[in-house]
Amino acid sequence: MRFCAASDQATLVYLGEEIGLPAHERVLRLLRLLQKDPPDWLRNLQPAYTSLMVTFDPGKIDQGNVEVVLRQFEQRAKTTRRPKPHTVEIPVCYGEEFGPDLEDVANLHALQPREVVTLHTSRSYHAYFLGFAPGFAYLGQLPKEIAMPRLEIPRKNVPPGSVGIAGRQTAVYPYATPGGWRLIGRTPVSMFRADRQPMAAISIGDKVNFRAISREDFVKLEST
Amino acid sequence: MTSLVVESPGLLTTVQDLGRPGFGPLGVSPSGAADPVALRLGNLLVGNAPDDAGLEMTLLGGTFVFPEGAVVALTGADFGAMIGGHPVEMWTSQTISPGAKLVLGPTRNFARSYLAVAGGIQVAPFLGSASTHLLSGLGGHDGRALRKGDVLKLGEPAKEISCQRISQSVLLTLKPRRVLRVTDGPQIHCFSEEAKQVFFRNTFQVSEASDRTGLRMEGPSLGAKGPGEMITEGVPVGAIQVTPSGQPIILFVDQQTTGGYPKIANVIGVDLHRLGQLRPRTEVRFERTSLAVARSLWIEQERLLNSPRQLFA
Numbered sequence: 001m002r003f004c005a006a007s008d009q010a011t012l013v014y015l016g017e018e019i020g021l022p023a024h025e026r027v028l029r030l031l032r033l034l035q036k037d038p039p040d041w042l043r044n045l046q047p048a049y050t051s052l053m054v055t056f057d058p059g060k061i062d063q064g065n066v067e068v069v070l071r072q073f074e075q076r077a078k079t080t081r082r083p084k085p086h087t088v089e090i091p092v093c094y095g096e097e098f099g100p101d102l103e104d105v106a107n108l109h110a111l112q113p114r115e116v117v118t119l120h121t122s123r124s125y126h127a128y129f130l131g132f133a134p135g136f137a138y139l140g141q142l143p144k145e146i147a148m149p150r151l152e153i154p155r156k157n158v159p160p161g162s163v164g165i166a167g168r169q170t171a172v173y174p175y176a177t178p179g180g181w182r183l184i185g186r187t188p189v190s191m192f193r194a195d196r197q198p199m200a201a202i203s204i205g206d207k208v209n210f211r212a213i214s215r216e217d218f219v220k221l222e223s224t
Numbered sequence: 225m226t227s228l229v230v231e232s233p234g235l236l237t238t239v240q241d242l243g244r245p246g247f248g249p250l251g252v253s254p255s256g257a258a259d260p261v262a263l264r265l266g267n268l269l270v271g272n273a274p275d276d277a278g279l280e281m282t283l284l285g286g287t288f289v290f291p292e293g294a295v296v297a298l299t300g301a302d303f304g305a306m307i308g309g310h311p312v313e314m315w316t317s318q319t320i321s322p323g324a325k326l327v328l329g330p331t332r333n334f335a336r337s338y339l340a341v342a343g344g345i346q347v348a349p350f351l352g353s354a355s356t357h358l359l360s361g362l363g364g365h366d367g368r369a370l371r372k373g374d375v376l377k378l379g380e381p382a383k384e385i386s387c388q389r390i391s392q393s394v395l396l397t398l399k400p401r402r403v404l405r406v407t408d409g410p411q412i413h414c415f416s417e418e419a420k421q422v423f424f425r426n427t428f429q430v431s432e433a434s435d436r437t438g439l440r441m442e443g444p445s446l447g448a449k450g451p452g453e454m455i456t457e458g459v460p461v462g463a464i465q466v467t468p469s470g471q472p473i474i475l476f477v478d479q480q481t482t483g484g485y486p487k488i489a490n491v492i493g494v495d496l497h498r499l500g501q502l503r504p505r506t507e508v509r510f511e512r513t514s515l516a517v518a519r520s521l522w523i524e525q526e527r528l529l530n531s532p533r534q535l536f537a
Contacts, residue, residue: 004410007490008518010460012410019455031249046248046458048482053458055245058493058519059526130251131456131482134360137251138456138482175360192250194350194362200250 001074003067009043009058011066013074016050019140023050024128028205029077030070039069047129047204049138087124087207090172090187092163093218094120098186105148105165105182117212119143120163120184125170127206135174135192137202142168154180161186163210170210172202185212188222226292228341230374234286234328239345239364239376241277243477244353253479254461255355255363258336258436258500261398262300264529265390266340269297269317271382274529276344277354279370281337283503285328286370288339293322294378295342295385301334301501315390334400334501342381357478359437391537394528400501405494405513405521409464409487411454419446419470423488424510428472432504436478439499441508445470446488456484462491462499464510474499492518494525 002014015030016023031047034054041060046053056066094117095102106113125139132138142165150166155178158164162173164181173179174191191201202208213221230237240263243256257263257280264274279288285303290296298305298314305312306327312318320326328337347354347365356364365374412420428443447470459465463475465485474491475483476499489510491499502508528534 005407005515006410006458006487007460007462008407008492008515008522010458012457035249044245044248044254046481048457049455051455051457053248053460055248055460058522062519063515129482130249131458132251132480134250134252134357134362177359192360204249 001071003070005063006053010053010055011063011070012051012053013070014051019049019128021126024126026074026077027052029080029082030074031204032082033073033077033080041066046131048131049128082205085205085207086203087209088202089209089211090163090189090201091213091217091221092185092187092210093213093215094185098218099163099184101182102184105146105184108148109145111145116146116184119146120165120170121210121212125208127202127204127208129204130200130202133173133175133177135200135202136171137191137200137204137206137208139170139202139208140168142170144168148182150180151182154178158183159186161188161191163187186218188218226290226294226343226378228294228345228376228378229289229291230370230372230376231287231289231325232372233370233374234281235284236282237286237370238280238356238358239277239347239354239370240280240356241354242275243355244351244363247351248458248481251481252351253357253477253481255353255357255477257338257355258477259300259338259497260500261497261529262336262338262500263340265315265535266297266299266338267344268532268535269299269315269388269390270295270340270342271385272340272342272344276340276379277347278338278340278345281328281339283335284330285337287328288326289323290320290326291323293324294320295381296320296326297340298337299340299390300336300338302332303328303330303337304332315395317385317387317389319387331503335503336500341378342385343379346377346379359478389537390535394535397528398497398525400498401495402507403509403511404498405492405518406464406489406510407492407513407515407518409489410457411486412488414454414486415446415466415488420488422446423472424512427507427509430502430504430506430508434502434504436476438476438479439474439502441472441474446472454484454486456482459483459487460490462496463487464489464491493522494518
């Protein structure tokens with residue numbers, strides 16, 4: 001456990017030094033405990049792969065004492081049980097205009113596009129955290145065989161629902177945003193809706209499976 | 225129900241309150257007024273709660289009609305407001321008669337002007353806040369910037385609103401700065417001595433490409449000393465990320481909540497509201513300070529903002 005001031009009002013707690021389930025399990029446990037039993041100085045929590053950023057009210061506590069309290073929470077978090085992860089299935093129509101980079105991914109790895117799809121749908125991904133934009137879940141780890149560097153020039157406007165890959169991560173863009181991930185498909189499922197509970201289709205800690213669907217199914221699902 | 229009618233929206237006018245901190249686990253940024261101090265003071269002038277919603281205007285103000293009249297206050301940047309051809313004094317509560325038109329123009333000094341209205345602007349809250357988040361189209365008035373013809377509902381004003389004015393000495397204390405005070409960023413050790421010198425000894429210009437998600441700095445490059453791969457982590461408002469090309473970007477209120485670029489520094493709490501007043505092409509410098517100094521400045525500022533006796537002239 002390592003601490004670093006992120007700002008005069010936020011502390012970063014590092015709970016591991018490499019991306020993987022062991023570090024993330026600690027992040028999740030600490031997050032859940034702080035959510036369940038929030039100290040009065042707590043303003044916000046931002047989990048990530050190996051860290052949790054804790055924003056505090058500097059009128060109530062200082063950086064040093066935040067550390068002291070978080071160490072106590074981390075001790076308690078070791079013995080708490082956390083709820084079983086939900087499994088979320090995301091239907092995706094791969095390729096063509098929905099996945100303009102599918103061919104490039106295939107070419108770079110000397111694969112057929114359908115092999116890329118098979119690899120992408122072959123495993124269950126872990127939702128490490130939501131960041132970047134509301135409902136944008138960072139999912140890992142992508143099979144090495146289809147890992148891709150980001151685009152050199154990010155797109156100005158990625159259509160919502162686009163499924164992207166970058167490094168050994170994959171994600172669905174909830175909104176039309178700029179983005180540098182390689183797009184291989186699109187889902188008709190809306191990733192974030194303020195009028196739904198939970199608002200985000202994927203929550204931190206969930207298991208996520210992608211399922212290939214046809215264009216007809218895409219259109220059908222989109223209209224529901 | 226009383227209302228406010230948008231006759232012309234200005235360049236970029238949104239409904240904002242003090243934001244929605246606390247939803248990091250959903251990937252939702254805190255948002256809220258870019259200059260929360262100006263909005264808070266405006267709310268106090270019209271008898272509102274500090275976190276009621278008002279209008280945030282950017283560089284060029286709009287024209288607003290109050291069919292039933294209202295008590296309002298303009299704070300932040302001076303957009304040359306007029307009613308019936310007469311200039312409207314800023315930082316003061318003003319009574320607008322029914323049907324009168326408040327006309328604002330281009331900025332005369334800083335980036336954002338705030339219109340607080342007694343009773344507050346009423347919109348359906350998203351995650352407890354009225355703030356507009358443009359990227360996701362959530363919050364505010366239909367999740368978007370105001371347009372001509374929009375009609376906004378106003379809440380019930382406080383029973384008694386005494387005409388008040390913010391004191392000159394308070395305005396002087398809170399005024400915008402071009403020297404932004406920063407504490408060390410979590411990856412400052414990834415930067416070479418030269419890069420740090422470039423950052424702390426030079427002036428940078430606020431780029432035209434800046435908005436509520438971030439302020440891009442133009443100036444000397446901090447060098448492409450590859451800070452290398454960094455594991456994506458949470459980023460606070462005011463974090464100064466350095467892109468691979470060596471340009472600093474200050475993450476702002478509608479920021480992405482996580483980031484993978486190394487952060488050299490972080491703007492301190494009391495200077496965050498000042499970021500909201502930086503216009504494109506303003507020259508800024510960064511001055512290093514300590515966490516302890518930043519915290520005591522914050523406590524002092526909050527004490528001032530919570531003490532009506534000191535605030536009002």
